[in-house]
Amino acid sequence: MKFKSITIFLVSSSFFLTCILSIWKIMSTLQGLNFTNLNITGNFFSGIILSLLCVLIGNRINHLIKIFSLSFLFSFLYFYFNESSPYWYIFGVFLTILFFTNKLKKYNIKSLTEDFMSEKIIFDFTTLFGIVFFAFVILFPFYIMLVTSFKTQIALLVNPLDFSLDFSKSLTELFKSYFVIFETYNFSRYILISSAVSIGTVIVTLLFAIPAAYAVARLNFFGKNFLSTSILIIYMFPAIVLVIPLYTVFSQLGLRNSIFGLLIVYTATTLPVAIYMLQGYFKSIPKEIEDAGIMDGQNWFGIILKIIIPLSLPAISSVALYVFMIAWNEFLFSLMFLDSPKSFTLSRAIQYLSGDAETPRQYLMAGSVIVTLPVLFIFVYFEKYLVSGLTSGSVKG
Amino acid sequence: MSNTLSKLEKRTAYTLVLPAVLLVFAIVLFPIFANIWISFKDIELKDIRIPEPRAKKIVKSISDDGSELKIVYKLRNSSLIQEIRDVKFQDKFPKNTSILNLDSRCNFKSKKIICELGDWEAKYKENFEIILKNIDGEKIKKETIKSQKPILSGKSDNPLLTTNFTLKNFKKVFYENNFIDLLLTTFYFTFFGTVGAIIFGILAAQLVNQNIQGRSYMRGILLFPYVGPVVALAYTWTLLLDPNSGTLNALLVNFNIIESPINLLGQKYITISILGFDFKLRLALTTVIFFEIWRYFPLAFLFILARLQAIPKSLYEAAEVDGASPVKKFIHITLPQITAIISILFMIRFIWNFNKFEDIFLLTGGASGTRTLPINVYQQGFAVSDIGMGSAVSIVIVMLLLAFMIIYFRLIGKKANEI
Numbered sequence: 001m002k003f004k005s006i007t008i009f010l011v012s013s014s015f016f017l018t019c020i021l022s023i024w025k026i027m028s029t030l031q032g033l034n035f036t037n038l039n040i041t042g043n044f045f046s047g048i049i050l051s052l053l054c055v056l057i058g059n060r061i062n063h064l065i066k067i068f069s070l071s072f073l074f075s076f077l078y079f080y081f082n083e084s085s086p087y088w089y090i091f092g093v094f095l096t097i098l099f100f101t102n103k104l105k106k107y108n109i110k111s112l113t114e115d116f117m118s119e120k121i122i123f124d125f126t127t128l129f130g131i132v133f134f135a136f137v138i139l140f141p142f143y144i145m146l147v148t149s150f151k152t153q154i155a156l157l158v159n160p161l162d163f164s165l166d167f168s169k170s171l172t173e174l175f176k177s178y179f180v181i182f183e184t185y186n187f188s189r190y191i192l193i194s195s196a197v198s199i200g201t202v203i204v205t206l207l208f209a210i211p212a213a214y215a216v217a218r219l220n221f222f223g224k225n226f227l228s229t230s231i232l233i234i235y236m237f238p239a240i241v242l243v244i245p246l247y248t249v250f251s252q253l254g255l256r257n258s259i260f261g262l263l264i265v266y267t268a269t270t271l272p273v274a275i276y277m278l279q280g281y282f283k284s285i286p287k288e289i290e291d292a293g294i295m296d297g298q299n300w301f302g303i304i305l306k307i308i309i310p311l312s313l314p315a316i317s318s319v320a321l322y323v324f325m326i327a328w329n330e331f332l333f334s335l336m337f338l339d340s341p342k343s344f345t346l347s348r349a350i351q352y353l354s355g356d357a358e359t360p361r362q363y364l365m366a367g368s369v370i371v372t373l374p375v376l377f378i379f380v381y382f383e384k385y386l387v388s389g390l391t392s393g394s395v396k397g
Numbered sequence: 398m399s400n401t402l403s404k405l406e407k408r409t410a411y412t413l414v415l416p417a418v419l420l421v422f423a424i425v426l427f428p429i430f431a432n433i434w435i436s437f438k439d440i441e442l443k444d445i446r447i448p449e450p451r452a453k454k455i456v457k458s459i460s461d462d463g464s465e466l467k468i469v470y471k472l473r474n475s476s477l478i479q480e481i482r483d484v485k486f487q488d489k490f491p492k493n494t495s496i497l498n499l500d501s502r503c504n505f506k507s508k509k510i511i512c513e514l515g516d517w518e519a520k521y522k523e524n525f526e527i528i529l530k531n532i533d534g535e536k537i538k539k540e541t542i543k544s545q546k547p548i549l550s551g552k553s554d555n556p557l558l559t560t561n562f563t564l565k566n567f568k569k570v571f572y573e574n575n576f577i578d579l580l581l582t583t584f585y586f587t588f589f590g591t592v593g594a595i596i597f598g599i600l601a602a603q604l605v606n607q608n609i610q611g612r613s614y615m616r617g618i619l620l621f622p623y624v625g626p627v628v629a630l631a632y633t634w635t636l637l638l639d640p641n642s643g644t645l646n647a648l649l650v651n652f653n654i655i656e657s658p659i660n661l662l663g664q665k666y667i668t669i670s671i672l673g674f675d676f677k678l679r680l681a682l683t684t685v686i687f688f689e690i691w692r693y694f695p696l697a698f699l700f701i702l703a704r705l706q707a708i709p710k711s712l713y714e715a716a717e718v719d720g721a722s723p724v725k726k727f728i729h730i731t732l733p734q735i736t737a738i739i740s741i742l743f744m745i746r747f748i749w750n751f752n753k754f755e756d757i758f759l760l761t762g763g764a765s766g767t768r769t770l771p772i773n774v775y776q777q778g779f780a781v782s783d784i785g786m787g788s789a790v791s792i793v794i795v796m797l798l799l800a801f802m803i804i805y806f807r808l809i810g811k812k813a814n815e816i
Contacts, residue, residue: 026648038652116722123723130604131615137691138621144644145633160647208420211413220403221410227418234425236745238752238798240771241791244778245431246424248445248557268424271417300409329626331755336779347628351759354632361636368629379624383617387699 005117009107012125014047017100019129023136024096028089032162050074054101058108067101103128149177149369153360177366185353185363187370194346197259198327201266202320205274208267210316213278214304235272243336250337257343265333270323281315282308318385325375346371429795435788437562442782444556448476450484450517450549456542459528463536466529470547472514474521481551486512488547490529491537497528517551566789574773583769585679586686587750593690594746595739598697606705616702623695631759634688638662665766681765685757689750697742704738705731744805748798770794
């Protein structure tokens with residue numbers, strides 16, 4: 001029993017160590033270091049020795065002293081066998097081992113004999129591995145997007161693995177792609193159009209959605225149930241089947257290539273979500289407050305303006321943020337309706353840029369960074385609001 | 398009293414709801430029905446532009462004192478394929494002017510010229526000249542003449558509104574379009590994308606639901622792919638996966654994991670041999686599915702996490718007392734609690750993946766075996782510019798979706814409503 005759980009412990013912990021060391025090695029390779037071998041077996045065996053030492057030492061010496069001395073010892077050995085690597089790389093290895101040994105804190109010879117220990121060990125290390133794996137898989141493309149925008153096409157063709165930034169260059173040189181896309185490719189205009197369309201969509205959607213949501217939440221009228229179910233069904237309907245009829249009608253009405261046309265479509269497609277989210281919130285407002293308003297002789301306009309809106313500001317702002325994000329990220333309709341560079345939104349402009357095979361990739365990535373940053377910023381800043389809104393069934397995608 | 402009150406309430410409700418409903422009807426519901434109309438028509442992209450009579454005005458002075466002007470109107474039919482009937486032309490001139498060469502088709506009365514130019518066939522062109530003279534021999538200002546724009550009008554058929562219908566489009570959809578392959582590709586993409594997103598969602602939710610440091614950061618990071626703009630993310634992936642200088646291939650070659658770069662997005666099949674058997678894997682499609690999973694597992698993650706956090710802790714404590722292992726806890730406590738949300742997620746993601754256009758379009762453009770139904774709508778409607786055909790494919794999509802929704806509600810809908 002004891003032997004089994006110790007074996008499982010050693011194997012899974014060394015597997016985890018191998019993983020994080022490999023990720024560190026990959027990241028360093030992308031800084032231009034010339035590694036050609038992940039050295040998996042070596043790392044795995046040193047992982048086994050390291051975890052064995054950790055468990056054997058157990059609580060006999062102070063935890064901090066233990067992990068520091070072990071990490072120091074191992075990174076020194078690592079340095080000894082890989083002399084070519086620079087100091088910052090070894091320092092990274094040191095930190096990685098420090099993190100790893102710190103995670104082994106709760107294991108010692110005694111604890112390994114507890115019930116279900118082997119399952120718990122696997123669970124623990126899968127969790128650790130999962131976190132590292134998910135974080136890496138998700139952040140890596142974003143990282144590549146960012147660093148590519150600071151490199152040049154030629155440098156990347158010569159060595160596609162060297163993403164190191166040359167800080168000896170001047171700032172204008174470093175941010176050159178950003179200057180170029182603003183000056184040559186007119187990105188300031190696209191930013192303006194994208195913001196205008198998105199903010200416009202937010203305003204118009206709220207103007208239409210707040211009264212409608214109020215009616216659905218509070219008033220009795222014929223067809224109310226039908227309306228609230230059809231809101232959900234419309235929400236499920238795909239944008240791609242709307243494209244051809246809208247394109248033909250918009251062409252004939254001269255609404256293509258116009259911000260106004262885009263605004264109408266975005267508003268109509270976000271309205272069902274907005275109404276759905278808002279009416280849920282409006283229902284949670286106590287009815288007595290409105291009755292007081294009715295006593296004071298307010299009509300529905302006054303009730304919405306003076307009672308409902310001030311009370312539901314958090315919900316309204318989260319809906320507003322969502323609608324903004326949907327409109328900002330929208331691509332299909334802007335692809336269909338806009339063909340003159342004068343009226344491009346950011347997404348459409350980037351797609352247009354990529355259509356030209358001559359466009360260097362760093363410009364494409366600089367554009368991508370510009371279109372991504374505002375959304376991520378909004379998301380990170382207002383995460384709590386947005387997450388509760390998301391789970392109540394919003395954002396289509 | 399209460400009767401009038403409820404009447405008032407109804408009227409208020411309708412005024413509040415109507416604007417939103419009308420807008421959604423016009424932009425969302427109307428097109429779905431318009432698709433049916435268009436799909437039975439033999440109509441191409443170039444047909445939908447309504448032909449217009451157009452005129453370009455050129456002004457020249459032909460006498461020394463500037464009292465005589467020659468005005469040339471370059472008239473044309475904007476359409477290359479359709480005629481315009483009963484074209485009328487109208488222009489205004491300053492007072493005290495007369496026209497020296499009045500065309501027989503025209504009338505000149507009180508500073509206005511009105512012409513009946515008859516029918517114009519497609520591509521029709523004409524140079525229409527007028528010589529204008531000031532009666533008093535004074536100079537005519539060229540600028541005022543130039544700034545006055547002529548008004549043209551005419552009748553033409555709108556091919557969208559005619560009533561000749563055909564079944565040609567549907568025949569083409571089912572017989573000439575590799576329909577079976579199209580359906581299978583769509584199905585693979587939708588099904589594996591959905592299942593993959595849900596599996597990864599469950600894994601991620603399990604991770605974040607444990608007591609780990611930086612849990613809220615982790616939740617935020619996990620949602621990045623979902624909230625990021627699709628254009629930026631798709632192009633980043635294309636760069637990453639590029640066979641010539643993409644990071645992923647370069648890394649794999651560098652660490653000797655593969656011998657030569659693999660064109661992950663441009664190669665239709667790859668042969669994998671397992672235990673001596675050769676399997677043909679649809680490579681580009683698989684890559685696109687992985688992108689899809691990467692981008693949409695966060696949604697599944699978020700919903701499942703919300704459900705997991707609502708499971709009472711006492712259930713797990715009781716299981717602990719009974720001596721249940723972590724695996725048993727997961728199978729007997731966690732899974733039953735999340736099946737309902739998983740079935741809802743399955744439906745939502747299935748429908749949305751089924752309609753996914755942007756991701757595939759930006760990654761492969763529908764090439765190398767990644768052509769799904771939504772991509773086909775675009776290709777037929779805009780690349781081949783056969784609008785009727787594109788609409789027919791849209792109708793197929795709507796039909797399949799309705800069928801799926803009905804099946805879903807029959808099978809799982811009732812259960813999902815019980816939570």
